[in-house]
Amino acid sequence: MRKLCYRCRGEELSVKPGSFNWLCRKHADEELRQVAQKEKAAVKGSPALDRKLFPVFSGVLRYFPDALLAVAEVSRIGNEQHNPGQPLGWDRSKSSDELDALTRHLLDAGAFDRDGVRHSAKIAWRALANLQKELENVSKENPCAKQ
Helix, strand or coil: CCCECCCCCCECCEECCCCCCEECHHHHHHHHHHHHHHHHHHHCCCHHHHHHCCCHHHHHHCCCHHHHHHHHHHHHHHHHHHCCCCCCCCCHHHCCCHHHHHHHHHCCCCCECCCCCEHHHHHHHHHHHHHHHHHHHHHHHCCCCCC
């Protein structure tokens, strides 16, 4: 017997955390976002606890030191290309097609671009740029939303 989502009566794909109620993917994701918002709100006002939830050093810098240096190089080279002589800064008006550019670089992943930079580093830069914009848009739409 198929179990159905208790909210929309659609086919189940996941389970609500902490209960025996079945949820479809859409409603499971919604429930998880709500749980994450509550957790973030619980540590709001406690910067030490909040920072510990996001292990930037141990969970990002230590995992990908060389890759992040390559992405930083993409930022530097892009800044010199688009804003010669200016301090490093992301001029978002120069390009907004992150996913199209990412896909173009993806076609040449593993190789070097004409400027000597790895296409894979440019893929990572574009992926980070896209994610940053998505998170900023979520914040603007719903300031309380989990990023």
